Amino acid sequence: MGYCSVADVKRRLGIAEGDQSYDEELSELVEEASCIIDSLVSSYVETPLNPVPELLRHACANIAAGLFRRRRAPPDEKSVLFQLGLDEVDIFLRSLKSGEVSGV
Numbered sequence: 001m002g003y004c005s006v007a008d009v010k011r012r013l014g015i016a017e018g019d020q021s022y023d024e025e026l027s028e029l030v031e032e033a034s035c036i037i038d039s040l041v042s043s044y045v046e047t048p049l050n051p052v053p054e055l056l057r058h059a060c061a062n063i064a065a066g067l068f069r070r071r072r073a074p075p076d077e078k079s080v081l082f083q084l085g086l087d088e089v090d091i092f093l094r095s096l097k098s099g100e101v102s103g104v
Contacts, residue, residue, distance in 0.1 A: 002030035003037060003052045003060035012065040012081060026068065033063035033085065040089050044096055055095075059088035 006026045007017055015022060037056055038047040066082025
């Protein structure tokens with residue numbers, strides 16, 4: 001199970017929730033994004049995380065949306081959503097290290 005829903009990713013991409021034409025691909029990208037997050041946080045907490053911290057749910061949706069856009073963008077185009085997701089994971093890790101986040 002991924003750290004966010006397909007609906008979370010669709011909202012970031014502006015895809016109508018009822019449009020199911022990308023659901024299989026988005027579901028795969030949610031799993032990929034969740035694996036990326038696990039690889040970044042597994043040195044600090046046991047993964048997979050359950051429950052999923054809200055910040056990591058947002059990070060997962062942004063990373064998955066960024067991966068979706070990256071597949072369709074010109075090779076040199078930056079993925080703002082992907083980077084935003086990584087930045088959110090970094091914020092989570094800094095909060096974890098400083099003791100602001102507990103219970104994960």
